[in-house]
Amino acid sequence: MDRTLLKGLRVLEHLAGRPAPGGVSELARELDMTKSNAHRTLQTLVAAGFVRALPGGTYDCTLKVFELAGQVLGRLDVRQVAEPFMRTLADATLETIHLAVLDGAEVIYLHKIESPHPVRAYSSIGGRAPAHCVASGKALLAYQQDEALRVFSDPLAVFTPNSISTLGRLREELAQIRDAGFAVNRGEWRESVWGLAAIVKDGTGAPVAAIGISGPVDRLQDSFPSRYRDVVMRTAVDLSRALGHNPALMSARAFNPPKPMA
Numbered sequence: 001m002d003r004t005l006l007k008g009l010r011v012l013e014h015l016a017g018r019p020a021p022g023g024v025s026e027l028a029r030e031l032d033m034t035k036s037n038a039h040r041t042l043q044t045l046v047a048a049g050f051v052r053a054l055p056g057g058t059y060d061c062t063l064k065v066f067e068l069a070g071q072v073l074g075r076l077d078v079r080q081v082a083e084p085f086m087r088t089l090a091d092a093t094l095e096t097i098h099l100a101v102l103d104g105a106e107v108i109y110l111h112k113i114e115s116p117h118p119v120r121a122y123s124s125i126g127g128r129a130p131a132h133c134v135a136s137g138k139a140l141l142a143y144q145q146d147e148a149l150r151v152f153s154d155p156l157a158v159f160t161p162n163s164i165s166t167l168g169r170l171r172e173e174l175a176q177i178r179d180a181g182f183a184v185n186r187g188e189w190r191e192s193v194w195g196l197a198a199i200v201k202d203g204t205g206a207p208v209a210a211i212g213i214s215g216p217v218d219r220l221q222d223s224f225p226s227r228y229r230d231v232v233m234r235t236a237v238d239l240s241r242a243l244g245h246n247p248a249l250m251s252a253r254a255f256n257p258p259k260p261m262a
Contacts, residue, residue: 007033011041012050012061017246021060078200078209078243079111085239086113086211092231095215096121098197100136101208102144103128105151107137110209121193121214132156132170133163133189135182135197136210141170142177143199143207160191182233183210184225187217194220196228198236203244211236 014031015022022030028038042059045051052062079099086097090113100107106128115121123129131137132152141148154167164170177183185195197212213220213228220228 007037008041008045011038012045012065015051015059016061016065021054021058023056023058027059081242082111082200082209082211082239085235085242086111089211089213089231089235090115093213093228095213095220095228096123098123098136098195098210098212098214099200100129100134100140100197100210100212102131102137102140102148105131107131107134107140107210115215117215117219119216119219121190121195121216123214129189130157130159133159133185135185135195135212135214138173138177138183138185139197139199139210139212140207142174142183159189160187162187162191164188182225182229183212185214192217194224196225196232198233200236200243201240201245203246205245208243211239 011027011031011033015027024035024039024042027033027042028035031038033041042051042053046053046059049064050062051059053059078101082099086099090097094116096115097113098109099111100109109123109125109127109129112123112125129137131141149167149170152167152170155165156163156167156170158165164173173183182196182198185193185197187194193214194217195212195214197210199207200209200211202208212232
């Protein structure tokens with residue numbers, strides 16, 4: 001292997017993950033490198049356009065890192081990446097697994113894995129459901145800008161006695177979903193079907209899909225939602241990471257956004 005290349009990539013990854021730019025001495029110490037080696041590697045990255053030198057002798061990543069990440073993410077097929085995670089979730093729960101995206105006031109099911117049980121929740125790939133009545137839809141709505149709710153009329157369409165009927169009540173539940181990290185459906189679209197879902201994010205932190213389970217109320221209501229909550233949320237986090245989402249890096253960049261190029 002090319003040790004010089006690996007060393008440069010290691011410095012670049014470390015610098016990208018720091019909450020603030022770093023100087024040669026501190027970077028050398030954090031990476032267990034000599035100062036001369038760290039300085040030489042940083043100068044090479046500067047020449048390549050991946051790092052920039054800042055006043056005061058510190059270094060930070062340029063937007064070239066994010067440009068490359070965006071190009072890679074643009075080629076990712078969410079459905080293809082999600083397949084193994086959905087199968088793992090299906091094996092863990094033995095229920096029907098859905099991957100859904102938001103389209104206005106509805107969700108579209110991109111992919112699904114059927115439950116092995118003869119009695120199960122029925123749906124179809126490409127099928128639609130009212131977003132405010134299913135767990136995946138509510139999970140997605142919880143992470144949209146408030147303007148996204150303008151596509152809904154008030155009162156809301158009601159499909160069962162359990163459906164959310166007003167925008168005010170929907171907003172309250174979306175706030176609860178953001179706090180909890182997951183959404184539930186207790187027979188709000190089909191009275192006999194319950195579900196639980198969590199949000200999937202891409203490398204920019206944007207919500208791109210929701211992954212979740214659904215099944216007949218007679219089977220799911222026992223210890224619901226605690227029985228399924230953790231495994232669904234963990235699967236959503238793992239899938240998000242596979243799509244490039246890094247919560248630690250996103251948090252750091254939120255407080256220390258990249259400085260504009262001089």
